[in-house]
Amino acid sequence: MSKKIQKILKSGWDNFQRQGILTFATLFIIFIAVFLASSLYLFAGAIYFLNDRLQERIDISVFFKENTAREDIVKIEDQLKAVPEVKKVEYFSADDAYQKFVQDHKDDKYYEALQAIEMNPFLASIHIQAKNPSQYGSISTFLKKDEFQSVIQNVNDYKRGTVIQKLTDLTKNIRTIGLALIGFLSLIAVLVTFNTIKLTIFSQKAEIEIMRLVGAKRRFIQGPYFIQGLLCGLSASLLAFVLFGAMAFLLQEKLSGIFLGFNMFDFYKANIWELVALQFGSGLLLGTVSSLLAVQAYLKK
Amino acid sequence: MIKLENITKTYPLSFNRETKVALQNVSFDVEAGEFITFCGRSGAGKTTLLKLIACQEQPTEGAVFFDGENLGKIKDKDICAFRHQIGFVFQDYKLLSYKTVFENVSYALEVTDYQNGVMDNEVSQILELVGLEKQTNSFPHELSGGEKQRVAIARALIHRPKVILADEPTGNLDPYHTRDVLKILNKVNELGTTILLATHSKEIVNSLQRRVITIEDGQIRSDEANGRFIL
Ligand SMILES: Nc1ncnc2c1ncn2[C@@H]1O[C@H](COP(=O)(O)OP(=O)(O)O)[C@@H](O)[C@H]1O
Numbered sequence: 001m002s003k004k005i006q007k008i009l010k011s012g013w014d015n016f017q018r019q020g021i022l023t024f025a026t027l028f029i030i031f032i033a034v035f036l037a038s039s040l041y042l043f044a045g046a047i048y049f050l051n052d053r054l055q056e057r058i059d060i061s062v063f064f065k066e067n068t069a070r071e072d073i074v075k076i077e078d079q080l081k082a083v084p085e086v087k088k089v090e091y092f093s094a095d096d097a098y099q100k101f102v103q104d105h106k107d108d109k110y111y112e113a114l115q116a117i118e119m120n121p122f123l124a125s126i127h128i129q130a131k132n133p134s135q136y137g138s139i140s141t142f143l144k145k146d147e148f149q150s151v152i153q154n155v156n157d158y159k160r161g162t163v164i165q166k167l168t169d170l171t172k173n174i175r176t177i178g179l180a181l182i183g184f185l186s187l188i189a190v191l192v193t194f195n196t197i198k199l200t201i202f203s204q205k206a207e208i209e210i211m212r213l214v215g216a217k218r219r220f221i222q223g224p225y226f227i228q229g230l231l232c233g234l235s236a237s238l239l240a241f242v243l244f245g246a247m248a249f250l251l252q253e254k255l256s257g258i259f260l261g262f263n264m265f266d267f268y269k270a271n272i273w274e275l276v277a278l279q280f281g282s283g284l285l286l287g288t289v290s291s292l293l294a295v296q297a298y299l300k301k
Numbered sequence: 302m303i304k305l306e307n308i309t310k311t312y313p314l315s316f317n318r319e320t321k322v323a324l325q326n327v328s329f330d331v332e333a334g335e336f337i338t339f340c341g342r343s344g345a346g347k348t349t350l351l352k353l354i355a356c357q358e359q360p361t362e363g364a365v366f367f368d369g370e371n372l373g374k375i376k377d378k379d380i381c382a383f384r385h386q387i388g389f390v391f392q393d394y395k396l397l398s399y400k401t402v403f404e405n406v407s408y409a410l411e412v413t414d415y416q417n418g419v420m421d422n423e424v425s426q427i428l429e430l431v432g433l434e435k436q437t438n439s440f441p442h443e444l445s446g447g448e449k450q451r452v453a454i455a456r457a458l459i460h461r462p463k464v465i466l467a468d469e470p471t472g473n474l475d476p477y478h479t480r481d482v483l484k485i486l487n488k489v490n491e492l493g494t495t496i497l498l499a500t501h502s503k504e505i506v507n508s509l510q511r512r513v514i515t516i517e518d519g520q521i522r523s524d525e526a527n528g529r530f531i532l
């Protein structure tokens with residue numbers, strides 16, 4: 001490493017340590033931006049999670065007449081699986097339904113009522129999910145075929161479409177609005193960060209002027225500020241990484257209720273490398289680019 | 302070596318349309334190795350004159366030449382090399398506030414292409430010369446005015462410039478240090494460095510017995526080879 005580069009590194013480190021207020025202000029604003037970026041990432045994750053959850057909840061349930069043979073149902077299942085729009089077909093026997101009911105109502109009066117009738121009132125059913133919500137219409141039509149009517153008790157297709165369509169529109173809107181909000185907030189974060197750093201470097205105007213008067217070359221002036229920005233970005237990202245992880249850990253249970261079971265901490269763990277890249281990438285980029293641009297402004301003759 | 306041709310410098314004043322004339326039709330030549338004192342009341346235009354020579358300000362009219370080169374036309378990339386040939390002592394010190402005394406002085410060497418091995422030694426020597434060997438690790442805000450001024454002087458000397466521009470370099474010094482600084486300036490002048498010194502002090506002007514250019518209201522009133530204080 002050349003002596004000059006060593007000098008620049010040392011000088012940047014010295015500035016980072018000595019310019020307490022400048023360092024703190026820069027570090028803090030980058031921290032806020034990185035934390036916000038992480039939150040938005042999390043928010044986007046939650047939106048997709050919610051979207052999937054809602055779509056999973058949309059399905060067509062087909063209830064079969066009592067005593068329908070399992071083979072007949074399997075035949076229909078196979079036919080359905082051959083339909084290209086169908087994503088998933090799930091069979092639910094009358095016993096399964098009974099068990100599930102018992103499971104869900106162990107402690108209440110419905111269970112007593114069920115025991116009182118001493119039989120299984122449930123019907124066997126299959127639950128069909130489409131690859132795309134707009135395809136429920138055609139699946140529903142498919143099930144209306146005459147050959148099926150001898151075994152099918154009823155098809156719960158939410159009045160073919162209207163509810164499904166509404167739900168679909170809703171999830172689409174949530175996604176669009178959410179992503180637009182994320183884009184908007186990111187833009188604001190970048191602008192605010194850049195301007196704050198520019199203001200803090202404004203206090204360096206006199207220093208930069210002195211350096212120029214003594215005959216320091218551009219690179220020699222810019223270098224230490226670059227290193228200082230890098231260090232600020234690095235510490236801010238590290239701080240955001242740790243605090244964000246802590247927040248996700250502490251709030252995972254509280255917030256999963258709101259987000260239909262979305263677990264922040266699991267999400268954090270599952271996407272850790274992407275998050276690390278996002279946090280350190282945005283932190284280092286903000287620290288270095290804004291310090292470079294701000295110093296550049298004072299280097300003009 | 303340095304040549305000023307019909308220099309006029311006006312500063313725009315904010316809030317009204319008038320401008321302030323700081324220098325008017327000033328011309329003179331400086332030979333290499335000279336020791337010139339610019340003498341005048343405060344507000345006469347001494348600082349402005351030195352700023353023009355340092356290429357820190359541009360003249361409104363006229364031109365400044367350094368080694369035959371018009372400073373008004375100097376390119377951005379050549380300005381560093383130009384500044385390496387000059388040592389500055391500013392009236393307001395202009396020290397780097399987040400660097401220690403030692404680093405402030407060594408900075409002027411680092412910006413030139415100087416070998417590092419010799420550097421630390423030389424910085425220590427020059428700090429000893431100005432009597433700051435005990436404060437090498439202090440920061441500017443921990444120093445008195447006089448101490449800051451001596452750091453500035455050490456910084457102006459360290460890279461052995463061709464010319465030293467010194468604006469009131471003894472303004473904040475006690476008589477002992479004033480005498481020492483003048484001694485140092487005389488010494489480097491004997492070794493061939495051109496010195497341009499601005500002062501309003503009668504004692505200094507009279508003790509130097511060198512060329513004196515007296516400035517009054519932005520104009521040269523007298524220019525004498527062995528001048529005395531005449532205001
Ligand atoms: N940046 C400036 N803007 C406006 N007026 C200035 C500026 N610098 C100096 N002046 C004016 O120019 C005149 C000469 O100033 P200066 O060269 O600093 O004098 P000196 O150094 O001899 O005291 C003064 O009247 C001062 O008010």
Ligand SMILES: [Mg+2]
Pocket residue numbers: 344347348349392468
């Ligand atoms: Mg002055």
